[in-house]
Amino acid sequence: MTNTAYETIIGLEVHVQLQTNTKLFCRCSTSFGAEPNTQTCPVCIGMPGSLPVMNRQAYALGLKTAVALNCQIPEFTKWDRKQYFYPDLPKGYQISQFDLPMSEHGWLEISDPKGAFETKKIGITRAHLEDDAGKSMHDEAAGRSDSRIDLNRTGTPLLEIVSDPDLRSADEARAYLSELKLLLTYLGVSDCNMQEGSLRVDANINLHIAQGERTAATPIVEVKNMNSFRAVERALRFEANRQFESWQANPVELGSPGGHKTTRGWDDQMQITRIQREKEESSDYRYFPDPDLLPVTATEADVASVRGALGELPAALRVTLAKKYGIDAYDADVLVNQGRPLVAYFEELAAACDDGRRASNWVQQDVLRLLNEMDATIDQFPVTAAALGELLKFIAAGDIDNTRAKDVLQEMIDAQSSAAEAMAKLGIEKVDASDLESLCRELLAANPAVVADLKEGKMKAVGALIGQAKKQNPNVNPAQIKSICIELVKQL
Amino acid sequence: MSLIDSPATELLQLLKSAEVTAVEVTQAYLDQIARYDGRVKSFLSVGSERALEQAATIDQRRGRGEPLGELAGLPVAVKDVLCTDGWVTSCGSKMLADFVPPYDATVIARLKAADAILIGKTNMDEFAMGGSTENSAFFPTTNPWDVSCTPGGSSGGAAACVAASMAPLSIGSDTGGSIRQPAGFCGVTGLKPTYGRVSRYGLIAFASSLDQVGPLASTAEDAALLLRTIAGHDPLDSTSAPVDQPDYLANIDQPLDGLRLGLVREHFGPGLDDEVGAAVGQAIKEFESRGARVQEISLPHSKYAIATYYVIAPCEASSNLARYDGVHYGYRTDEAAMLADLAEERKQLAAAGDEAGLANLDSPLMRLYRLSRSEGFGPEVKRRIMLGAYALSAGYKDAYYVKALKVRRLIRNDYDAAFRDVDLIVGPTTPTVAFGLGEMVDDPLAMYLQDLYTVSANLAGIAGISVPCGMTSTGLPVGLQLQAPPFQEERLLRAAHMFQQATDWHTKRPTLAAETP
Numbered sequence A: 001m002t003n004t005a006y007e008t009i010i011g012l013e014v015h016v017q018l019q020t021n022t023k024l025f026c027r028c029s030t031s032f033g034a035e036p037n038t039q040t041c042p043v044c045i046g047m048p049g050s051l052p053v054m055n056r057q058a059y060a061l062g063l064k065t066a067v068a069l070n071c072q073i074p075e076f077t078k079w080d081r082k083q084y085f086y087p088d089l090p091k092g093y094q095i096s097q098f099d100l101p102m103s104e105h106g107w108l109e110i111s112d113p114k115g116a117f118e119t120k121k122i123g124i125t126r127a128h129l130e131d132d133a134g135k136s137m138h139d140e141a142a143g144r145s146d147s148r149i150d151l152n153r154t155g156t157p158l159l160e161i162v163s164d165p166d167l168r169s170a171d172e173a174r175a176y177l178s179e180l181k182l183l184l185t186y187l188g189v190s191d192c193n194m195q196e197g198s199l200r201v202d203a204n205i206n207l208h209i210a211q212g213e214r215t216a217a218t219p220i221v222e223v224k225n226m227n228s229f230r231a232v233e234r235a236l237r238f239e240a241n242r243q244f245e246s247w248q249a250n251p252v253e254l255g256s257p258g259g260h261k262t263t264r265g266w267d268d269q270m271q272i273t274r275i276q277r278e279k280e281e282s283s284d285y286r287y288f289p290d291p292d293l294l295p296v297t298a299t300e301a302d303v304a305s306v307r308g309a310l311g312e313l314p315a316a317l318r319v320t321l322a323k324k325y326g327i328d329a330y331d332a333d334v335l336v337n338q339g340r341p342l343v344a345y346f347e348e349l350a351a352a353c354d355d356g357r358r359a360s361n362w363v364q365q366d367v368l369r370l371l372n373e374m375d376a377t378i379d380q381f382p383v384t385a386a387a388l389g390e391l392l393k394f395i396a397a398g399d400i401d402n403t404r405a406k407d408v409l410q411e412m413i414d415a416q417s418s419a420a421e422a423m424a425k426l427g428i429e430k431v432d433a434s435d436l437e438s439l440c441r442e443l444l445a446a447n448p449a450v451v452a453d454l455k456e457g458k459m460k461a462v463g464a465l466i467g468q469a470k471k472q473n474p475n476v477n478p479a480q481i482k483s484i485c486i487e488l489v490k491q492l
Numbered sequence B: 001m002s003l004i005d006s007p008a009t010e011l012l013q014l015l016k017s018a019e020v021t022a023v024e025v026t027q028a029y030l031d032q033i034a035r036y037d038g039r040v041k042s043f044l045s046v047g048s049e050r051a052l053e054q055a056a057t058i059d060q061r062r063g064r065g066e067p068l069g070e071l072a073g074l075p076v077a078v079k080d081v082l083c084t085d086g087w088v089t090s091c092g093s094k095m096l097a098d099f100v101p102p103y104d105a106t107v108i109a110r111l112k113a114a115d116a117i118l119i120g121k122t123n124m125d126e127f128a129m130g131g132s133t134e135n136s137a138f139f140p141t142t143n144p145w146d147v148s149c150t151p152g153g154s155s156g157g158a159a160a161c162v163a164a165s166m167a168p169l170s171i172g173s174d175t176g177g178s179i180r181q182p183a184g185f186c187g188v189t190g191l192k193p194t195y196g197r198v199s200r201y202g203l204i205a206f207a208s209s210l211d212q213v214g215p216l217a218s219t220a221e222d223a224a225l226l227l228r229t230i231a232g233h234d235p236l237d238s239t240s241a242p243v244d245q246p247d248y249l250a251n252i253d254q255p256l257d258g259l260r261l262g263l264v265r266e267h268f269g270p271g272l273d274d275e276v277g278a279a280v281g282q283a284i285k286e287f288e289s290r291g292a293r294v295q296e297i298s299l300p301h302s303k304y305a306i307a308t309y310y311v312i313a314p315c316e317a318s319s320n321l322a323r324y325d326g327v328h329y330g331y332r333t334d335e336a337a338m339l340a341d342l343a344e345e346r347k348q349l350a351a352a353g354d355e356a357g358l359a360n361l362d363s364p365l366m367r368l369y370r371l372s373r374s375e376g377f378g379p380e381v382k383r384r385i386m387l388g389a390y391a392l393s394a395g396y397k398d399a400y401y402v403k404a405l406k407v408r409r410l411i412r413n414d415y416d417a418a419f420r421d422v423d424l425i426v427g428p429t430t431p432t433v434a435f436g437l438g439e440m441v442d443d444p445l446a447m448y449l450q451d452l453y454t455v456s457a458n459l460a461g462i463a464g465i466s467v468p469c470g471m472t473s474t475g476l477p478v479g480l481q482l483q484a485p486p487f488q489e490e491r492l493l494r495a496a497h498m499f500q501q502a503t504d505w506h507t508k509r510p511t512l513a514a515e516t517p
C-alpha cells in the first residue's frame, strides 16, 4: 500500500472585509486600530431594543464582487441569524445568510504561467454577507485568566466566499488566493490586508486515495490560523502529507467510525498543524430569518448595471495587454498582477514610446526594481510615464544605450528632471557617424590580434574593442561600435 | 369633574388655554399615584421629580409664548419595555433590574419632542411574556376594579394606571394581545396598531415580527391623540412602514356610514363566557342601530392561531433573549461564589478519580452563562426560550417553525379575504373577564388561551382595538374588539369613537381603596 497515488481535495473559505466607511448594520466607523470599544453604539453591541439597518454600500460591494466572480444573483436574498454564545458576539447571534445567499454558482479561473498546473476554473459555491464578531483578548498573566473584549470590529461587513472543493494542490490554492485577492483589489472592494484581518482564509482538505477499483476518502480536516498565503500553502502541503502518513499507518475513511471532520490549527513557528477540535460536534446554529431586517431584491437591470461598470478585470486584461502591445503572456501576467495603477502606467508608457515590448521590459526590470528600492507604489513614482517615454524614444533612436539609459533614469529621479536634461547633465550626446568610424579604424589598427580573431569568425573578440571605445568616449553606442568594427574587418 | 377624570383631549384644551398648568396636572396624577398605587402597583418607577421639573419648564415656555409640542404638559405613562435614556428600563425582569439605557426608544424621543411628561414606567410581565402581569420579576399589578384580580397583561401596569386615573395616557406593547387584553380587563381603550405603523427602535424585543407599540387611554379620541405622536416611519427600524401618516383626530367625529361589520363565527364558540357574549352582542346591536350592517364571516385558520403563535413567538424570543448572558450588561451571577463552587467541584471529581466528570465540568465562561441566565430569568421566560430553541433546532425546525410560518400566511390570507366583504371585524377581546390573581399561574396553557381572539391580528400584522362595552354582574369590565385591515387605524378609531359617543362604558371608573392590602 506504500506509494499509493493520491489526489488532494481542497476547498477554501475566504472572509473578506468590505471597504465601507461604516458597519454593516449601524453607522459606526470601520477604521482599524482605534482605542478598544470606542467605535461602538447600541446596535453593534446588541443593547436591548436596538435594531439593525442594512448598509446599502456594503451590499453594493458584495454584489459587485459576486458579479465579478461570475455568480448567479438571485432576485431575492434575506438575512438569517446564526446563533451561538460567545463573549465577542454580543447579540448571541451573527447576522448572516443561510439558505438564500445573495449569490451562488460562480467561478474564478486560475492559471500558472510557469506551468505548474493547467489553467482551470474553480467553482464558487456561494458568496454571502455577514457581520463580523468582536475580538477577545485573553490575558493569563499573574495566574488568573482574564479576558477582555474589544467590540470595535463587531458588525464590520464581511463577504464570505466559499469555493467548491476544486483545488488539487497547495500551489493551486495559493494561485486561487492570489487571483482572488487581485480581483478584489481591482474591484476596490477590500484592502485585503491579512495582518489587520481584512482577509482570512480557512481551508478544508482531504485526500482521495486509489484503492484498486474504488477511491477512499480520508476524513476532512478544516485548517485554521493561517496568517499569510505562504502559510496557507505550507499548511496544506503539510496537511496532505500528514493525512497520507496517517492513512498509511491507520486507514480510516471519511464517514467511518473515527472518520469525522476535525479542526486543526496551523502553527507557523513549528510549521505543523495541531488538533483544535477533536470531538465530533454537530454545531446547531438554529438559523432562522432575521425578523428585524427586510429581504433585499436585485433586479436583472441592477445586476446588468453592476456588470457594465466592472471595468476590465485581470483575466481579460492579461489577454488584452498581450494582444494590444505584442508582449507575451508571461509579461502580461506580471504587469496585471501588479494591479490596475501599474497597468495604467505601462499603457501610458507604451503609448508614449510607441513600443509595448520596450515599455514592458522597462516597467518590469527598472520601474518595479526602483519602486521596490523606494518601498513605494506606482502612484508615488517620481517619473511620469510621459517622461520615461521620452527616454525610451532616445533609446529607440540609438541616441543612447540601455545601460546608460538606466543611469539617466536614476538622474531623472535624483534631479527631478526630464530625460533630455538628465542626458545633458551626464554629458551624453549622440556621437557623429564619421567620428564613430574613425574611432573604430584607430582601434582595429591598434589591436591586430582582435582583427585576426574576428577574421576567423570569433565574434566575441569584439567585446574588447567596445570596452576601449567606451573608455575613449562614454557616449558611444556599443551596438554601433560592434557592427562598424565587423563591417570594417570584412572590408580588410 | 376633577382633572384626573378628564379625557386627555380635554386636558390638553385646558392646558392650551392656560386654565390649568402642566404642574397642576402632573401633580394631580402624582397625588393619585401616591394615594392608590400602593394597592394597584401599576408603576415600577415613578419619575415625580423630573416630571414636575419638566412640567414647570413647559409652563414657563407657554408663559413666554414659545411654540410647544402637541402633547405639551400631558403626563404619559410608559411600559417598562421601552428604553428611556438615563432611566432604568427593566422589562419586568431581574435580568435588567439595574439596566440604564444610554438612549431613548424612538417612541420616547417622539413623546419628548411633543413635550409629553413621562410620569413613570409601568409594570409588565417579564419581557412581555404573560397575560396577567404576574410574571413581573418585581410584583404583580392588581386590577383597579377588583384588587383580587389581575389587570391582564403583559401591559397590565399600562392599563391599570389609566383605569385608576393615574395617567391620562399610557404606552403599551402588544405581541399577542398584550395591549387589548389588559385594556379589556381594566375597562380602558387600547389600540394595537398595524405592524410597521409605530417604530420598534428601543422597544425591548420579545418577538420581533409580532411586537407593536400602541396607546392605552380612556377614550378612542385620546388613543388617536397619542397614536398621532408616536406613529410614523422611522429610518432606525427597517420594518417600520414608509407609509403616509393620517391625522387620526381630524375626522374622528364623522360617523362611518354604511359600516360593514364582520362577525367571526369562530369567536362565538365554546369557551366564551356568557356575560361577555351578551355584552358583546349588545354592543353589536348598538352598531346596527347606527346603520352598520353585520354579517357573519369565517377565519377558518384562526383555530391554529394559538399554536402558530406559540411556535413563532418563542422561536424569535429564544434568539432575542440570547444577548442577556451576563457578559456585557444586565444581571451577572456572583462570580467569586461561582469560581469557588467550580474549584470545589473539580476537587471532588479529582478526588473521586472521575475523569468523565472532570472532562464535562463547565468552563468558567459556560458556568457564568448558565448561572446568570438561570438566576436572571423567571420561569415563563425560560419556558419560552426552551420552546423556541427546541422548535428551531436541527430536525425540528421544519416541523415547527417553518410550518408555523406557512400557517401564519394562511391566517393573513383569511383576513385579506374577509376584508373584501367587511370594513371591520367585531367580537370579544377575550373569552372571559379578568381572572383572579394566582388563578392560572400553574396552568400556562389556560393562560395562553386568553390570547385566543387577539393573537391572529399579530400574526396577520393588522390593527385591532379594545373598547369597554359592558360590565359583568361581578362588576368587571368587558372588552369589545374591533379589527381593521392594515393601516386602517383611522377607520378603527372612528368606529370606536362612534361607539363611545353612543355608550358610556368608557367613562366608568372603579372606586379605589387607598389602604394597601
Ligand SMILES: [Zn+2]
Pocket: A023, A026, A027, A028, A039, A040, A041, A042, A043, A044, A045, A155
Ligand atoms: Zn455601531
